[in-house]
Amino acid sequence: MRNETRGTLELTLAMVLSGTLGVFVVESGASPFTVVFFRCVFGAAALGAYSLARGFFTGHGFTPRKLGLAALGGAFIVLNWVFLFEAYEATSISFATVVYHTQPFFLVLLGAVVLRERISAAKLGWLAVAFAGLVLVSGVRPGDTASLKGLGLALAAAVLYALSTVVTKRITGVRPHLVALVQVTVGIPLLLPFADLGEAARLGTGWAWLAGLGLIHTGLMYVLMYAAYAKLPTARIAVLAFTYPAVAMLADWLVYGHHIGPVQALGVPLIVLASLRVTRATRTRAAAAAPRTAARAPEAASPAATRSA
Template sequence: MTGPMTDYRRGLWMATGAFVIWGLMPLYWHLLKAVPSLQIIAHRIVWSAVLVLGWLLLKQGTRWLRAVREQPRLAGLLALSGLFIAFNWGLYIWAVNAGHVVETSLGYFINPLLNVVLGVVLLRERLRAAQWLAVAIATAGVLWLTFNYGSFPWIALTLATSFAMYGFIRKLTTIDSLPGLGIESGYLLLPALALLLWGESTGQGHVLDAWWPWTDLLLVLGGALTALPLIGFAYAVRRVPLSTVGLLQYLAPTLQLVCGVAVLGEPFGRDRVIGFVLIWIALAVYAVDGLLRSRRPAVAAG
């Protein structure tokens, strides 16, 4: 038996599961620290593409390609979004295995606020006073980290920017999440396969290496752990209010931060704490403003 409440609960569990997986991924990629980052990203693309394209072909045949055939502009947009998400994945994996998990978590804390800025700059959206305040506080946090921690948080800002641009381009597309991911995967598949073959031919590959089969198994499962949260997220956003999903998304960078500090032993001194607290305050202002506005119609209707 299914109904709106059942769909809501399933969507809530799917969204929570997706963000928990994303939050714990640094520990997974850390297990593959001996594999070059480019090889990991190539495996991630190939195996996630196999899973997503296989699922789409099994369930829909080739019907999911109809949107691209009917809208040539869509093909170009998805090629561009595929490049942004591949770059984001590659930088993230490199950063995790180079000991920058805390900074990657900062990037995904900043991302929602950067989405707001992109809306103003590229879509000419107008910000409410609370949103301007959130952006200003977050900017202060980034500046604090830059000048007091001693280095510009380029990893965090590049991750946030690349993922925000991915989301912006996908916002311009008129295609469901899963077929869109399938088309993006199709664009990335051949370059990723070429990179894997080049790695094997030059002795830099890790297929059937000294740690086989564990390394190979982890690389293959990495593709599944890339695709499954995206599928779960796509399922959830159709059944759960975006305001709820927006709050749940902070599970991922919070868990990443915990992994970096408590498990992987990265430093988190006073200057970093102050910078992060400023950004958390900004997120709280942004989230509370969104919740209050989402409830106003319901209150008025009651």
């Protein structure tokens, strides 16, 4: 029980940190590509140092195929960050975060298309509930180009998240910290041509916010999450994951005065409830299958396999 309590505290803290990510992005004052580039730089340094200190590079478990899958998943996850941060600029942290949490449904749809997984009637019903919630949350009116752009960017980020998860699920026998390290390292050369280094040189105090995104929101946050996952049942993980959007909305209101309207607010519990039901069902099925793979090394869990940004 003490182990589970510690895991609960670790995951709650990780989700609270994730909920403050949008504030760090906005306060950095940098463009989304530049923000993600330096998040990858600082994040790679943090995860690399932690993995080296823990001896994770010894017997790492990577093969050329697994390394290629991690790199592909990394390309999807860093582009997911770019689209999400663009959505923050186009609308607000609250709006983008709620829309972004349609991720589990794109994962279900991709599983059906790519992995030929069967979609149950219950999941189809929850997909319909989530879609109804999305329509309410969007609150898009004719001519409201900012909201339409933000909606599209957040949905694109959710799709990229789901693609990364589908790819990363195929990596086994590698510590999740190392998979995450590969993914953020891939982001450095991938985003370098698009990062505005001249802009970065003029950021001043913005550098502290960029460093925080890498060291806190990519290093510390993922270490906490992976430690918690080993201690908690899947149902509790699914529930605690929703600390992230709740904190993000609270932070957006406290710092910037942004909040969603009354009609939009009606859609939030629909998306949260539907996402929770689908996520718990998926993780319960995965847990049931775990005994068949218990003899293998720990299965990978990357940033794409978590319920955070």
